[in-house]
Amino acid sequence: MEPPAICFDRSFTEVFDDIINTLLTERAQTEAEYDAFIEFGERISDQRLTSPSCSHADISGRAITAHQEYAQPQAPTRLNLIRSAYQDTVMNLPFYTDEYDDTYFESISEEFGSEIATALTTPECFGPTALNALFNRIETAKSERQNHIDACDRERDSIETAADRLIPIDQELSTLTTVNFDLQSFGALDAHHNRLSILTDHCESAAQTRQETIRKHRDFYTISQEDMDVTAYFYREYDITYPVLAMCSDLTARITRFRERIERTVISSPE
Numbered sequence: 001m002e003p004p005a006i007c008f009d010r011s012f013t014e015v016f017d018d019i020i021n022t023l024l025t026e027r028a029q030t031e032a033e034y035d036a037f038i039e040f041g042e043r044i045s046d047q048r049l050t051s052p053s054c055s056h057a058d059i060s061g062r063a064i065t066a067h068q069e070y071a072q073p074q075a076p077t078r079l080n081l082i083r084s085a086y087q088d089t090v091m092n093l094p095f096y097t098d099e100y101d102d103t104y105f106e107s108i109s110e111e112f113g114s115e116i117a118t119a120l121t122t123p124e125c126f127g128p129t130a131l132n133a134l135f136n137r138i139e140t141a142k143s144e145r146q147n148h149i150d151a152c153d154r155e156r157d158s159i160e161t162a163a164d165r166l167i168p169i170d171q172e173l174s175t176l177t178t179v180n181f182d183l184q185s186f187g188a189l190d191a192h193h194n195r196l197s198i199l200t201d202h203c204e205s206a207a208q209t210r211q212e213t214i215r216k217h218r219d220f221y222t223i224s225q226e227d228m229d230v231t232a233y234f235y236r237e238y239d240i241t242y243p244v245l246a247m248c249s250d251l252t253a254r255i256t257r258f259r260e261r262i263e264r265t266v267i268s269s270p271e
Contacts, residue, residue, distance in 0.1 A: 012170035012247060016163040019235075019243060020156060026234060027152035029095055034145035036089045041138045043085035075123035082120060082134075112137040151217065151230050158213040162244045165206045166251065169199050173254050181265045193262050196255050203255070207248040214242070 083104060090096070091107060100107065109117040116137060119130035181189060217230045232241045240246045 011174075012163070012167045015243070015247065016159065016167065019159055022238075023152055023156045023159065023234060027149055027156075029093075029099070030145050030148045030152065032093055032095075033090065034142055034149065036093055037138055037141045037145065040085055040089040041135065041142075043089065044082050044134075075126050079120060079123060079126055111141055148230075151220070152234075154213075155217075155231070155234060158210065159244065162206055162210055162247075165202060166244075166247055169202060169251050170247075172199065173251065173258070176258055181262055184265070186266065186269070189262050189266055193259060196259050196262075200252060200255050203248050203251045207245055210242075210244045210248065 086108065087104060090111075091104070102110070105117055105121055108120055112120075112134060116130060116133050119125040119127075120134070176192070179192075181192070184192070214229060214231045220230075235241060235243055
């Protein structure tokens with residue numbers, strides 16, 4: 001199910017709940033992928049796949065290398081076992097089709113690289129070197145998932161910090177919608193105006209903190225400014241790429257409108 005659009009006609013509590021649920025789903029799916037790659041690696045560690053003899057003599061006494069043995073008729077069987085293991089683990093995750101919707105070759109190309117994908121689908125190219133490279137790429141895939149899980153946790157911490165700062169501002173501004181500034185004394189209007197200035201500072205501080213978190217994400221993943229950063233990836237299905245920054249902007253705009261109303265009231269009030 002796609003996450004809802006970020007609509008600021010809802011309370012910020014609801015918006016932040018949606019964001020956190022998105023992160024929890026992303027983390028759960030990434031953890032499931034991590035576990036699937038572990039299971040895949042264990043499945044293909046079976047002795048049928050990993051313990052061919054290094055060499056043996058044929059009836060003529062000539063040595064047959066391990067590479068030659070892999071290229072013998074059992075190679076298709078080994079590749080079928082690998083394919084079945086991959087399809088039964090990684091590609092069998094309940095969300096796989098919705099998230100990726102690709103073929104076996106496309107999937108292994110994305111995960112392990114085109115050379116390994118070719119080796120895993122071409123018996124003549126399959127041998128111990130390709131198998132060892134596959135195991136190395138499985139470890140890389142697991143490491144990438146673990147890094148993404150850690151990123152999900154860091155992002156959730158950042159979102160919860162932002163929620164603690166922005167939700168009270170949203171709630172305070174909501175109460176101001178019921179205030180009739182025309183009936184307020186000059187002292188009350190001045191107090192409101194000063195308070196709004198403080199809230200503006202809080203919004204700017206929250207936005208700066210959030211931008212710093214986004215920068216740290218980019219630095220951790222060594223992402224260029226032209227590439228999609230992990231923060232944008234988290235909210236790729238939303239209609240706003242950086243929802244927290246958008247909320248800061250929304251609050252700042254609302255504060256500005258209140259301040260302008262107060263200033264107009266003060267100017268138009270009789271002395």
